[in-house]
Each structure stands twice: as C-alpha cells, then as structure tokens.
Amino acid sequence: MKIERPRGTRDFLPEEMEKRRAVEKKLREIVESYGYREVATPTFEHSELFKIKSGEGIVEEMYVFEDKSGRELALRPELTAPIMRFFVNDCSSLPRPIRFYYFGNCFRYERPQKGRYREFWQFGVELIGSDSYLADAEVISLADKMLKSLNIEYELHIGHVGILRSALSLLGDKASKVMRLIDKRDEEGLESYLNELGVEEDLKDKIKAIMNLKGGREIIEDAKRITDYNFHYIEKLLDIIDSLGIKYTLNLGVARGLDYYTGIVFEFYAKDLGAQKQICGGGSYELAQLFGGVRTPATGFAIGFDRVCELIEAKTKRKAVIVVVYFKGFEKIAFEVAEDLRNSGFIVVVDVMERNLKKQLSYANDINADFALIVGEEEIRKEEFSVKDLRSGEQISIPKEDLTTFLHVRLKR
C-alpha cells in the first residue's frame, strides 16, 4: 500500500531546495548585515504558550498532542511566542536592544490553499527592548530591504493601533471586541455592537472615519481634524521611512484584535498571489509580561518564506559536475581519481551501476554534467586522462599531474 504525504505538506525536489536555499541565504545576509543573530527554539512547546498569546480558540488551528507523561504540547504555529518565551527565561540580562532572527518551520491545522500549507516556513526578526520609533523604523526598513532584494513586487501598508485604541478608550474592556470587528471589516457587526453598547453618534462617526483613513502621508492631516491623538511618533517614524525612499500606504484603520499590539503594525502584500497575498507582517508588541517576564517593548516581523519562494523564478546556478567514466576493470582507479578530485573541491560522480562506457556517458549527459573524465587502459599507460567537455563535445588528453589545474581553469569560465 502506498503511503501518501500528509495533507498540506510538501516534498521538495533538488531544484526547489536549491532555490529555497538561495532565498534563505540572501535573507540571512541582509539581516546579519543589520547585526541580527540567529536563534532557534524547539519545534514543539507547551500548548499553553500559544493559548496565552492568542486565546483558547487557537487550539483548533494547532497540532496539539499529549506526550507520554500527559503534557499537552503543540507544534509551533509561529515563532514570536517561543522567542519571547526564550527571552524571558534565558536572555533577560543581555544588553539591550537584542536583535534576534529566526528561520524555521511552523504548523497550522488549516485548510490548505495556494500559499497556505500545514507545514510552512517563517523567516523573521525580533528587536527587543526599545520603545522608540527608531526601532520600528529599523525593522520596517529591514523588511523592505529583504523583500526588495528578492525582486518581488509588493505593497507596504503601515498602520498604528494607537489611534483607534485612544478613540475607543472610553469603552474600557469592550474595546478589544470592537477592534476585532474593525479588523475583520465587519461593518454591520460593528454598527450593531456599538449600538448595543449605547455608543453616541459622535464617537461612532469618529471610529468609522478613522477606520477609513487610508492613503499617502497627507491623511495624517485629515486624521488630526478627526481626533486629538498625538501623531508625533508616527511622523518621526515616517520621516525616516521617507528619507530611505521606502514606498508605503498609510492605513490608520488597521486594527488588531489582540491586545499585545502596542503601536505600529505593518503588512506587505504581493501582487499575483491570490487570496494568500500577505508575504510579511509585523509590528510592535508587548508579550514578555504575558510569559512571566518584565514588561518589555519589542518589534518584529515574519516573512512567509514559502510565499516569497513561489513568487520568484528559479535561477540557481549549480556548481559544475564532473563524471568519471571508466571501462570494466578500472573501478578501483576510477574511485581513486574521483576521490582525489573531490578533495580538490570538485563535485564528482562515478557510475555505480556497472554500466558500459556508452551508458555512463549517456547518464553524464542526462544529469547535465559539465565534464567527463575517461579512465581506461590507454590513459593508464600514458599516465594521462581524457577529459571531455560535455557542453562542447571537445575532448583532450591531460597529463595526470595537470588535471586539477586544468579543471579549475576550465570551470572558472
């Protein structure tokens, strides 16, 4: 019986892995150039960790299981909570700010779709310890630079939950539900809930007006007419973003249903990616106190690694491959020569199917090898090798001692 791959998971062929590794490498180079250093946390955690962050409802969307001692564990659905847990437990005395980055697989039990899988990879950063606009500016510009480096077409939307929060401050603990309704853009639900709470027309109009504030930087002036909120922080942030030449849309109606978001929130959307077009999301938040630590400001983002990979055309350049082909009886020498070449830094393949020369060459051609090195009686007698350039068909004899130099020179081109 054939075993199918579990729903929502993927296998990756060498070509795909090469592309993924190339993307990964590029992202790493950029975050590291900003001084971020990689951390890793376990693939599974106590499910409590994620429940504290996101509420009981998240259990439905996680792979939750009990281990043999009856502990309730969950495969991580994201990496911010584990990293903040790690920070609270072991990193609280590192000099601030702390710059961490991560790249890891996450799991969510959801209906798979284009760009949505049950196992997926996130590449993200957390900048911990600063509540300055400068931290947000750094993180946004870093995210922008990473996506830009991949030549993806995208839009950046920047929002701030503070404006709506302050407008809703009169509602006390009912504010969270209102935020959730705004987040969902559920206008009917919002209207009826505000009526239920007995909110005055004035405030209702104000909320709706803020919700719809979206556009260029000039909408801050509109916002100032609606609310007496202090836009100083946002303006200073945008000064930096503007001076870096980063394009964005301001969206002051962006809400987050969860209370730990404290200020700036931002999202990157790719064109041509269907329903799952968000390729990166982030913002400033305070989670440390929820995990038993001291209240600590942080800001970060996560890039949907699989989604950005889907947007990029494969253009990996493979390292050259040399195939040692040999006649029957020369297996030992073929293996020795191959080993010498590998030690000199080449990728070398030797036939292990006991096939004839013709088949071996045919195989070399099928795998797009660059050179064939022929080992036979003649070569041994003359102490030289026949090297065939499979790309041109040209074949020449090279004295044994000149072989590695020759190959190095030829492969440089």
Added chain:
RNA sequence: GCCCGGAUGGGGUAGCGGCUAUCCUCUGGGACUGUGGAUCCCAGGAGGCGGGUUCGAAUCCCGCUCCGGGCCCCA
C-alpha cells in the same frame, strides 16, 4: 467548518457503459566492452479509496480521501 472544480503508469494524456486501457515522455536492458544527446528493439509501470446500478463500470450514482480555486480564519 462552507462553496465550486478536479483525480487514468513517475510526469503529461486518450477513451466517457463492452477487445488484453491509447499515445508521448520516463526508467532499466539490448543492438553497441574506447566515447553522450540520434535511431530501432525488448522490458517496467495506471483509472485515489469504499459502496451501489448493470450481464458488464475507468466511464453512470452515492460516500470518503486527496489536489486546485475561493470563503472563514490568519495567533
């Protein structure tokens, strides 16, 4: 959880109630033990699963699974 479309060798397909299931590609071998891509020959390999209708089902019907698109959700 909801709505729509789909599923035939490893990949791409034809057949749409009746021969041993078509063709291309692929993989292995041979022609061919000193030279690849070509050609020819041989071999391998398939109707997602379960039930029903029928003399007979890949084909029609039902359920499930999985895949694709959308909704919900997206911590």
